[in-house]
Amino acid sequence: MTDDAIVRVRGLTTVLNGKTIFDSLDLDIPRGKVTAIMGPSGTGKTTLLKHITGQMRGDAGSVELDGLNVPELSREKLFELRERIGYLFQNSALLTDFDVFENVAFPLRQHTKLPEELIRNIVLNKLQAVGLRGAARLMPTELSGGMARRVALARAIVFDPALILYDEPFVGLDPIALNQVLLLIRTLNETLGITSVLVAHELAAVQKVADHVYLIANGKVVAQGDPATLANDGSPWTAQFFGGEADGPVPFQYPAGDYASALGFPGGKA
């Protein structure tokens, strides 16, 4: 599966505020597939997406996107690269000054000099794809969470990107909206050939949409494979994560000093 990887992460090591987020992480994102990044909260899944887009740089290692080493790119080259990447923020991040239409048109207006007629057609085409052509003149504050996420998706695909990154696309959605977003991710992947990377916790949703899953914990990939086999591979990581056990390889307690000492009991470890 590494033969045609759009993203190659090699030896990525990142330390933030003294905490090791990634410890020599290796990972490939196959082109044209839907890849899910899963793992316990705080394990650095969103941080990984930020490394892929160049919003963050690691302390060591490389992150290659289409053969370009992202951390070494100049700001201009990075911006050129980002025109080929769609990014769906967890909270949609729509521009609150603009209505739905203008939000989707924003990248087109900033980067092209297309005639208004063509911009209108492209925007309506993308809004039709996410089922919100009728909401074109609504303001972001008038949208539900699911609708806002679909508008953000329309904006993310307005340039027909090669790669689209979804940061927790299912959080806070009702079952109908969740299935709509699932359907869109799969449809965009199949009809436009877009490579999709999604960070998610919802196993059932991931099983429906993903071709490949990486489970990340303690700064490394602890398990990977297709979602059906991964859930039953028998490793303690997958057993805890997919079984939803409160304690296991991912400890219940945040690392702390000796409990007896903290309470002031004699005999506690210093």
Place this chain on the structure above:
Amino acid sequence: MSSRNDNVVVRSLAQIGACGLFLLTILAAIPRSFRHGRETVRQIWFVGAMSLTIVMTCGLFVGMVLGLQLYDVLSIFGGTSATGTVVAIAIYRELGPVVTALLFAGRAGTSVTAEIGLMRATDQLDAMEMMAVDPIAYVAAPRFLAGVVALPLLGLVFCAMGVFGGHLVGVTWLGIDNGTFWSNMTATVDIHKDIVNGVLLKSFAFGIVVSLIAVFQGYTTPPTSEGVAYATTRTVVASSIAILALDFVLTSFLI
């Protein structure tokens, strides 16, 4: 205690340094921000035109109260005919630019800080970065430019309203001769020293300082509701101190 004070001093100096670097970043982005000319015009409307009501009202009352006080004091010496002159000079040289800048910091500076802070908190600035749009050129530079352009104009409007207020009290209510009021004023007020240096130059400098502080505080605010609240407060506090301190420095060079 001493180390805490040291920390405050070091933190304040670090903030001033970061603010200076941010100014350089904005200045470097200004040529790119000309692509977003419409956004700059929209911001001039927002921070300038929308501040007109408060600036005009306050200018009128400041002029009126000055007229009243000066008439009261000058009448002791039989010099009430100088009321117009003193009102005009006090407003042009000091009260006009300083009070306008303080009002501007409270009315427009806070809203710029809160707006950019909320854009930060709701990932809108990161979203622009991801759409390959530089938020410094699209968000920060237009708001900075708008303040620099709007404040001198607002200062002129404030001064005009202040002189009108002084006239209203001095001439219309207290009976100073209309001709004396204007002729004494025009004979004493110097266009270069009082209007260009007094109003325009000071307002321009205050515009740079207030807009920079407002944009910087918004851009660097922690992305929480508490962070935005603190940043908004800091804009008013830092701007007020900077305006009054800078006023003293400018006056000592200009006088």
